[in-house]
Amino acid sequence: MADNTTTNQNGGGTQQTGTADPSGSGEQPRTFTQEQVDKIVQERLARAKATPPADYEDLKAKAARLDEIEEAQKSDLDKAKDATAKAQAEAADWKAKFEAAQAQQERAQQVAQMASQYKVDAGLLGRMSGDVEENAKYLAGVEAARPKFGSMRDGGDQGVPGKTLDEALKEAKSTKDRVRIRAEFNAMKRNQNNG
Numbered sequence: 001m002a003d004n005t006t007t008n009q010n011g012g013g014t015q016q017t018g019t020a021d022p023s024g025s026g027e028q029p030r031t032f033t034q035e036q037v038d039k040i041v042q043e044r045l046a047r048a049k050a051t052p053p054a055d056y057e058d059l060k061a062k063a064a065r066l067d068e069i070e071e072a073q074k075s076d077l078d079k080a081k082d083a084t085a086k087a088q089a090e091a092a093d094w095k096a097k098f099e100a101a102q103a104q105q106e107r108a109q110q111v112a113q114m115a116s117q118y119k120v121d122a123g124l125l126g127r128m129s130g131d132v133e134e135n136a137k138y139l140a141g142v143e144a145a146r147p148k149f150g151s152m153r154d155g156g157d158q159g160v161p162g163k164t165l166d167e168a169l170k171e172a173k174s175t176k177d178r179v180r181i182r183a184e185f186n187a188m189k190r191n192q193n194n195g
Contacts, residue, residue, distance in 0.1 A: 107132065119143075123175075 032040075053059070108126070114136035115122035120143060128135040163171075165185050172178045 110132045111122055111126045114120075114132050115125050118136040118140040120136055120139040125132065125136055125139060128139075165181070168181045168185075169178050172181055
């Protein structure tokens, strides 16, 4: 079908002509002005808006159901996002704990190695902060600079050879015992020097 559009030079309007008659009856096609075409289109649009399609209620119900499904999926998506964020936080926490435990184990191994290498007390070395090897060197230097003393009598028994201060300190089970032994030794030395 072919529509013919012509411009009216006298009236300034556009005219449209209908399609040629397919039956070939020879009737003259109808001609419309632009105002008439606009009016016809407006009337048809008004009728289409006024009368909803036959399946309008079905479409409306389906649209509402689609909205419900999308809302449910959105909340499921939000739940999944929250669960993912929580899992990532837990994973980061466990990773931090693992790394801390691994660092602690590595430090304990280094303390044992340095204590053995420099022949210093591993318990004391482990309680020191900072570089383990530097601390071991320091403790070894302190130990080397400490004066070596002779025998000391145990419990006041005369005639029984005593232990050296170093032997007594090595047998001590705690720092408190070491302090006590050193204090006793210092008191004995003072008594010897005064008496």
